[in-house]
Amino acid sequence: MNDKSRSSFPAVKSFKQTGADTIEIQWTDGHCGLVSLGTLRDMCPCAGCAGESILFESYSPPEPDRKAPGRYELKAASPVGNYALKIVWGDGHELGIYSWEHLRSLCECEQCLIASNSPKRIERAK
């Protein structure tokens, strides 16, 4: 079997913490990405953090407690199949499955910040 549909998106080659708050992500297409732990955690894609829509009823989670101990501490990261990364946080939260697409969209390296026109991102790049 040679399924190319899933392998068309670049994959994560390495994912490592390089500073108190910084993760460096190496991609198979050569991109060297950076993302802060704060962004990574606040953008957790699980239903409990991001909300979900079931049969047209949308559920919005309550505002998270950003001061919870360990919330922004990376405890472990392990690959899920060949399409995502599961991240375990210091407060025990482990439901976040970050697909490559999602991880790449969170990239905060200079190149990506300039490419995206979000004012918030440009502000953070300063």
Ligand SMILES: [Zn+2]
């Ligand atoms: Zn980037």
Ligand SMILES: [Zn+2]
């Ligand atoms: Zn979550």
